[in-house]
Amino acid sequence: MSDNKLFLEELKDLVENGLSLNEYRVNGLVEKYNKNPFLIIQLYQIIVKNYRVLPFLIDIESAIYEYIVNEEMLNDKTFYGATLYVADMFDTTQTYIKCKINQTKKAPNRLLSA
Template sequence: MMVENKLFLEELKVFVEKGLTLNEYDVEYLQGKFDKSLDLINQLYQLLVEQHHMLPIVSDIEADVYCSMIGYEIEHGRTFYGASLAVAERFQIPQTYVKYKIKDYNQPRVAHIA
């Protein structure tokens, strides 16, 4: 399931990067291929559109989306635990996986020069 989520997010990213809007056919294709709800597809598409200027430099689309969704949930009154659980449930993955992805993604990358 986790690999499918990454592929799903990569496909949505391509739509946004190419400036394409999702039409009914595209949504049905995504729903059928990835078994995602219309609501989730629309929410994620809008999230990526809002962040389109950052997409070329995003190293891990999956972690970036999870971070953004958790941030949104926290802004709307959830605790970190509740937010990460809500994101995990939306993607049908373990909460520990979501927490691992964002922990790893949020770690600073420091280059060591010898």
């Protein structure tokens, strides 16, 4: 399992268990996953916003990538630019992001949307 998936699963668990994202937890996630505190807070807010669909998500990683790409495309970015932006955010390749999004699009239950 990738670090990004573990990271997103941990954020999802925080939300599902009703735990707030305080400074202590943010610092722990920064140390554990080497992520930017702003990114952690932003992703936590996305997951909180979509709290009701969390039990139905099969792959949180794919769902988050697709959500952010869709949000970026609403802000006048092309699909290429949006996937490149997300790849930079998560320190991975654009190809990986595209593959994960394609997996989500093929899944019968696409629940997060922009």
